[in-house]
Amino acid sequence: MYDYLVVGSGLYGAIFAHEAKASGKSVLVVEKRPNIAGNVYTEKREGIQVHRYGAHIFHTNNKKVWDYITGFAEFNRFTNSPVANYKGELYSLPFNMYTFNKMWGVVTPEEAQAKIEEQRKEIIGEPKNLEEQAISLVGRDIYEKLIKGYTEKQWGRDCKDLPAFIIKRLPVRLTFDNNYFNALYQGIPMGGYTKMVENLLEGIEVRLNTDYLENKKELDALAKKVVYTGPIDAYFDYELGYLEYRSVRFETETLDKPNFQGNAAVNYTDKETPWTRIIEHKWFEFGKDENGEELPKTIISREYSSEWKPGEEPYYPVNNEKNVALYARYKEMAEKENKVIFGGRLGEYKYYDMDQVILAALERCEKEFNQIK
Numbered sequence: 001m002y003d004y005l006v007v008g009s010g011l012y013g014a015i016f017a018h019e020a021k022a023s024g025k026s027v028l029v030v031e032k033r034p035n036i037a038g039n040v041y042t043e044k045r046e047g048i049q050v051h052r053y054g055a056h057i058f059h060t061n062n063k064k065v066w067d068y069i070t071g072f073a074e075f076n077r078f079t080n081s082p083v084a085n086y087k088g089e090l091y092s093l094p095f096n097m098y099t100f101n102k103m104w105g106v107v108t109p110e111e112a113q114a115k116i117e118e119q120r121k122e123i124i125g126e127p128k129n130l131e132e133q134a135i136s137l138v139g140r141d142i143y144e145k146l147i148k149g150y151t152e153k154q155w156g157r158d159c160k161d162l163p164a165f166i167i168k169r170l171p172v173r174l175t176f177d178n179n180y181f182n183a184l185y186q187g188i189p190m191g192g193y194t195k196m197v198e199n200l201l202e203g204i205e206v207r208l209n210t211d212y213l214e215n216k217k218e219l220d221a222l223a224k225k226v227v228y229t230g231p232i233d234a235y236f237d238y239e240l241g242y243l244e245y246r247s248v249r250f251e252t253e254t255l256d257k258p259n260f261q262g263n264a265a266v267n268y269t270d271k272e273t274p275w276t277r278i279i280e281h282k283w284f285e286f287g288k289d290e291n292g293e294e295l296p297k298t299i300i301s302r303e304y305s306s307e308w309k310p311g312e313e314p315y316y317p318v319n320n321e322k323n324v325a326l327y328a329r330y331k332e333m334a335e336k337e338n339k340v341i342f343g344g345r346l347g348e349y350k351y352y353d354m355d356q357v358i359l360a361a362l363e364r365c366e367k368e369f370n371q372i373k
C-alpha cells in the first residue's frame with residue numbers, strides 16, 4: 001500500500017511526488033503518456049531540445065519558486081524577446097520604443113506617447129468589442145498591424161465579434177526594453193525540462209503508459225490517497241458535460257541550415273499567414289549544444305490555433321461563463337472525493353504558468369506534509 005498515488009508526471013505531480021518522498025511517504029506515479037514531464041516535455045533532436053507541447057519559457061517574480069526549482073536544474077540566461085512579422089515588416093514585442101520608431105519614425109518617448117494618444121481618441125465612450133477596446137488602449141496602427149490578425153487567428157473569430165474584456169490592458173513601454181516578461185527571474189533549464197522533471201522524480205517509482213482512469217479500481221486499491229492532475233471532467237466521466245479548451249496544432253520540421261529566423265519566437269500578426277507563431281527551438285539555448293558547439297541544423301515548429309474537440313489534447317481552458325459555471329459544479333463533486341486531491345492545470349481547469357503551478361503544488365504540499373523537507 002502506497003501513501004500516495006500521483007496521477008500525472010507534469011510539474012504538479014512531480015513536485016507533489018518529490019515532496020511526499022522527502023517527507024518519508026511512499027509514492028507511486030502513473031503517467032498515461034510514454035514519457036514523463038507533462039506539457040513541459042522536451043526531447044533532444046539534432047542536438048536541440050525540442051519543446052514538444054509548445055515553447056516553454058520559465059519566468060517568475062517569486063523568489064521562493066525560483067529558489068525551489070533551481071534546486072533541480074541550472075537555468076540559462078534566455079530572455080524572451082519575440083518579434084512580430086506583419087507582411088514582412090518586423091516589429092519588436094512587447095510594444096516599445098523600437099516598435100514605435102519602426103511604426104511611425106518617432107524618436108522620443110514624448111513623440112510616441114503623443115501618437116498613441118492621438119489615435120486612441122478615435123473611440124468615444126465604452127468600447128463595445130475587442131477591436132474598439134484595443135484601439136482605445138493603443139490606437140489603430142498598432143491594432144491593425146500587431147493585434148488584429150493574430151487575435152483573430154487565435155480565437156477563430158473577427159475582433160468585432162469578440163468581447164472587449166478579453167483584452168484588459170496592453171502594456172506599452174516607452175523604453176527600448178525588449179524583455180517580454182520583465183520578470184525578476186527568467187530562463188530555460190539547461191539540458192531540457194525533461195531532465196529537470198527526472199531530477200524531481202529521482203528515486204520514485206513511475207509507471208509510464210498507464211492510464212489511471214482505465215485502471216482506476218486496481219490503482220485505487222494500491223494507495224491511501226490519490227493526487228489527480230488529469231482533466232477533472234474526465235475523472236467524473238464527463239457526467240455534467242465537457243469542459244472546453246482552445247487548441248494548438250504544431251507542425252515541426254528539421255531544416256538543413258543553421259539559422260531560419262534568428263530568434264526563438266516570431267509571431268505572424270497578419271491574417272493571411274495561417275500560423276500564429278514560428279518557434280525556432282535552438283535559440284532557447286543560443287544555438288549551441290551542451291559543449292558550446294554551434295549546431296549545423298535547426299528545428300522549427302509552426303503553431304496553428306484551432307478549435308478543440310473532445311478527445312484531443314487539452315491546451316488552454318476557455319474561461320467563459322459557461323465553462324466557469326460547469327467547472328464550479330465539477331469542483332463541488334471533487335470536494336466530496338475525500339481520498340483525492342485535484343491539482344494542476346487540468347485538475348483545476350485553470351491556465352497556470354509554470355511558476356504558478358509550482359507554487360500551487362508547494363502550497364498543497366505544505367498543507368499535506370506540514371512542512372517542505
Ligand code: FAD
Pocket residue numbers: 007008009010011012013030031032033036037038039040053054055056057058059210211212213214229230231248315316343344345346352353354355357
Ligand atoms: P501537465 O503538464 O499537463 O501534466 C498533467 C499530466 O497528467 C500529463 O503528463 C498527462 O499525460 C497526465 N495525465 C492526464 N490524465 C491522466 C490519466 N488519466 N492517467 C495518467 N496520467 C494522466 N508556462 C510558462 O510558465 N511559460 C510558458 O512559456 C508556457 N508556455 C505554454 C505553452 C502552451 C502551448 C501551454 C498549453 C502551456 C504553457 N505554459 C507555460 C503552462 C505550462 O504548460 C503549465 O503550467 C504546466 O505544464 C502545468 O503542469 P501540470 O502538471 O498542471 O499539467
